[in-house]
Amino acid sequence: MMKKGLRFLSIGICVVLMIGLIGGCVQKATETPIPPTEEPVVEVSPEAEAAPVTEEAAAAEQASAEKVYTVGINQFAEHGSLDNCREGFIEGLAAKGLIEGQNLKIDYQNAQTDIGIANQIAQIFVSNKVDLICGIATPSAQASYNAASKANIPVIYTAVTSPEAAELVKPDGTNPGMITGTSDLLPAKAQLEMIREVLPEAKKIGILYTTSEANSKPMIELYEKLAPEYGFELVIKGISTGADIPTAADTVLNEVDCMTNLLDNTVVNSLPTILDKANAKKIPVFGSEIEQVRIGCLAAEGINYLELGRTTGEMAADVLLGNAKAEDLKFQTIEESNLYLNEKVAKELGITIPEALLSRAVETFQD
Amino acid sequence: MESILLGVFEQGMIYSIMAMGIFITYAILDFPDMTTDGSFPLGGAVTVALMTSGITGIAVFGLVIPSYIVALPLAFIVGAAAGVLTGVIHVKFKVRDLISGIIMMTALFTINLRVAGSANVPIFSRDNMFMNPLVSSVFTGNGKKYSTLLIIFFVVLICKLILDAYLRTRSGLLLRAVGDNPQFVTTLARDKGNVKILGLAIANGLIALSGSLMAQWQRVFDLQQGTGTMVIGLASVIVGMSLTKGFSFIRATTAVILGSIIYRGCIAIAIRFGMSANDLKLITAALLFVILVLSREKKKKVAHHA
Known part of the structure; x- marks a missing residue:
């Protein structure tokens, strides 16, 4: 009897939890929801302030x-x-x-x-x-x-x-x-143009991507379509987990003049490993957004997510x-892309970045 | 509020078919079957592959069965095949149970990607089990909201009744004996290895069937979704079984269904109370822990009194 009573108790607790769920909703509906913890008050950007107050606003x-x-x-x-x-x-x-x-x-x-x-x-x-x-x-x-x-x-x-x-x-x-x-979608055209300007002699570009990341597939297709226009040949290696990256990077780096990144999460997370190996061979690695240039990619034509x-x-x-x-x-x-450069990496690799690029870069990292 | 509960029940019941599979491997066969993390998305992969292939239906005796329904038995068969392979690796090649599941799970990752063609395959533009001309003609007005739940309930009920009936047959009894008392199976002059393979086949068939339903319900196949399926299933089985231990009239399969719904409820509560994303898994774990401890406590106390 005791045993059963206690079982009822625990089932009762489940019911209470379910009711808690409902209660939670009611509470949500009436109270002001907690704003995102990272930024309680939205900072209005300079652009936003500059935007004319339209009639709609x-x-x-x-x-x-x-x-x-x-x-x-x-x-x-x-x-x-x-x-x-x-x-x-x-x-x-x-x-x-x-x-x-x-x-x-x-x-x-x-x-x-x-x-x-x-x-x-x-x-x-x-x-x-x-x-x-x-x-x-x-x-x-x-x-x-x-x-x-x-x-x-x-x-x-x-x-x-x-x-x-x-x-x-x-x-x-x-x-x-x-x-x-x-x-x-990455500005692949701008990226290839920029790589051509930095490395006029380069022939082969290496790309690593994760076969299970859906977003990488359309990007690879885009690069495959555009690369011949700029006289590049692509060396593409698919990986299945982050653990494959050291081996895949070694293989690719033996064949190419430079590498470029997609927005592939697995590859981007292992970027330090790739950069280490590439730097040892003096092979430049191009990124796909600002954060990648900050941690050591030579340059990137990226879109501004903000x-x-x-x-x-x-x-x-x-x-x-x-x-x-x-x-x-x-x-x-977004049609336009922003150019990000890393001058310290350029020095280490012995590459001179053309003036035209330096002057048009949105952000240049010195160290 | 109502639609949160609706969502909890819908998702919980779809996952409960997977949990019935885990019930067979974990509770009956005592086999930690990692194949689950691969066979759940396998069901989804087969489903989207069939639905995007252009085949809209298959004619059986002059009756055209739409591909979204054909996908369910197909997913079961393909999932069962994966289970058979895990069983063969374990029984015939004498690989440890956990490792043979891991081998199969790893292999299935590539197979799923190949079958589906991409890591993310949407099927928004196609009819499915829950959204098709028949459903929209049968359910009109207020009933519309509950059509999905009713269809899921119906599928879960069929799975449960068939599984219950099967476990009462000779073959089902042997299956139950393999986990409890393998010697008994041998004395009956039966090969316990074959019984294990059969159990794994049924279990993974159910898991893939659940994966097929999930892909149709969320109208997209996502390769990464398989990761962690086994943990969800185990939690559902253990919660369900320990909560209903005292009630002999509740069948184990019913308990598993309840467990699966409660698990989804826990996640909904954690989200609803505005838990930060980083805490979600921990809160879910804590809620499950509390439920488990509460149901274990009684057993101990009863033992003390006795």
Whole structure:
């Protein structure tokens, strides 16, 4: 009898936990949600401040008295580029008059690279009836779209390398539903041009990529298409885990004049290993974004994720304020790239960077 | 709130089919089967491969069965094949149980990638088990919200009833005996190795079936999703079984389904209470630990009184 009673107790506790779940939602609905811990108050960027206060923004401020918008951010992983996307997104909303803490509530959740969790986050947003969901990175964008499409909640994505491959855009270029956003496809053309300028004699470029990372595939295809135009030959090696990198790097470095990176997470995480081996052989490694140049890549033509996020945030604001419909807005790609250089690495490799590049670099690292 | 619970039940029940597979390997065969982390996405890979192949259905006796339904038995068969291979590696080549599962899991990583064609394959634009003309014609108005849950419930119920029925057959009894009392199987002049292989086949078939449903439910196949499946399954089995130990009328399979739903509930609670992403796994672990300890405590106390 005792035994059974105690079993009932533990089942009871489960029930209490479930009720806690419900209670949690009610609490969320009534209380102001806790802003993201990293930055309680959104800093408005110089660009955002400089942006002229449009009629929309003024209208938004007027409307703010009545309406507080709730935006759920479903971010797939925690790393520099995606965090910049999120910060930019919040800045973009602010530029259009939607300011966190005033007329905007942000509920930020991170899926820690688990699409199952991304699904649950999206469902919780839907059940809290947020006004808009922002999906950062492909799996989170897909999970958000899946949950929101049944509830008529617009979804704005960012950092999706290929919206076509992710089926977030129909083959004819229209949106499949209330979903649009921005793509972070690398400026491969600019990167190849820049490599040609730095290394006029180079013939072979090495690329390492993880076969299981979906975003790397469209990038490889793009490079394969563009490389011959600049007289380059590609040496591409696929790896399956980070543990394969030392061997793969050794193989590639024996064959090539330089290397370039994609946004491949596994490869980027092991960049120090690759740089070590490449430096020993005096082979330059080109990066794909600012952080990689900071830690020792020679140069990179990268997109600014903060800017990408800002564009996304402005699209989101247009949708929230009713100026545009998510189903009609075309997804955007950032056309211009920013050049980042590392002069210390150039000296070590004995490479002289052409004046033209030095003068156009957005940021040059000296040490 | 309602849709959170709906989501918890939907996902929990899809995973519960996988947990039934883990129940066979872990609780019946006493086999730590790492194949799970590969066979769960294998089911999804086979499903998206079939659905994106352009084959919309297969005609059986003049009746066209749509490919999203064909995907379920197909996933089961392919998953079972993976289970057979793990079993053969273990039984015939005398590789330790854990290692043979790891070998198969590693091999399946590449196979899954090859079968699916890419690490992330969306199927948003296609009909699936939960979204097709038939479902939208049967469920209208308010019932629409519950159509997905009902379909999942139906599939889970069929799996559970078949598994229950199977475990009562001669072959099922032998399966249960292999884990508890291998000598008994030998005295019956049966090869316990073959019984183990059969058990692994059924288990991985169920796991792949669950993977197929998951891919259709979230409308995207993701290769990385397999990682950690076994842990989810183990947690569901252990929570479910220890919570219902005192109730003899609750079958083990029902307990496993309950366990799986509770596990999803724990994650939903952790997210809902605004846990930082970094703490999520720890909170889930803590909640599971509390549930387990509470159900263990009673056993000890009862023993003391006795």
